[in-house]
Amino acid sequence: MSDSSLSVSNEVKQARTTKQTRITRQSNRENTENNQKLSAQKLFNQISRAISAATKHQLLTYEGVDSKTGSSVAESLDEDKRVEAVGHRVGYNSYTQTLHINIMPTFIHDCHQPWLITQTRKMERSGFTTAAETDFLRILSGTTIKNLGPPYIDSSKQPDQAIVPQNQVIPTVVVEAGWSESVPKLHQDMNLWLKGGSGFVQVVLLFKWAEITGGRVKAFVEVYDLDPAGNGRLLQSETILPAPNNAAAQVITITRGQLFGVAIPAGRNPNDPFNLSLDDLRTIAIEYIQNEGLAPA
Template structure:
């Protein structure tokens, strides 16, 4: 059963999508075009994993596209190698439709009430193979100045996939604030009786 910290990425993604809209990075129509789903069953119909069934912890899916463009796999009890296997299934099995995979791993430190958190970002290289782009510590948190500036950046093409609206630059950057994720995780841990490492 997912814990609160396991699911803290859900309000994070929703808030980032809202921030993109109010800052003018996406329009209201584009906001509604990008669907966010949680725990939705996706069937792979083609490619090396044809017949596979997967339920990401969160997905961003351009309207009416079978596969998501961005997925998040979060692990509280799952091992990092297992989360990376999931990432490979999505990026390789997605046939270029799944453009980015975010891995969130949460680990309780032995015999303490402290939790370590880490984020990894994988995207596709020019050959359509997964490449590790980003590795960020969520907890322990860096200095306040560094923490405030930390962002995960995806391009408009990575988020909108093959559906970048006409007239929009596919290389525009859509930021995800790591500090907002950190705040969501801190709140979730508090409700669980735990604290950040």
């Protein structure tokens, strides 16, 4: 960790046996000590302890975090070697002044990852992309993305998954998923990517999974782009679970222009569509749901 980064407290070792709640939300008013808002160092220590002590999935949310504190804590967590062993994703939204830490995401939460990789392979096998074009579209997960535009200049986000064309640092396609995360939180993520994506982010896919009565899991997906006025626009909404009557034919349509953005290969039509199979996703999701002792709705 660099000298300018926040340091890790020795309390981390003591916190490894502390039981954590599954979802923790703290407001600016609650996140105080002696009537003073926690400093960046104390907030970093608190989060670092929680990550280090985690033994299962948790979602930490801190509200009312100013830009200087939020960006500093997010950057320091990114460099904190003590939490590297525990899977986590950090996001700071400078517009909403909210810091989110998703600790140990579940297989259900991340089931879109093998699905999207499979779909890009299908693009190549079908002739929609060449081998070189497929290699050009790099699929990342949990990579820290900065350099966002207003009103998200001080924000940073580690997407659940993203397609980032070669020689770019901002994705064209972003996937965000929610298990503990609420739908409004996912919509905040969508706005951050589309409005702060500086014209590079073309489309955002939001997957929401939820456990309901009887140990069953339901799910849906929403697809967004920006309308001409610069606002998030819902392009498509599909139920994943329970499987609808048209399950085998369910697709998300994505265009070549959305995949490649400004880097579309010469001579290619940006309006050419490719259908991403939601039934393929459902197959993966059901496997992971059953592996966790649950059942699809």
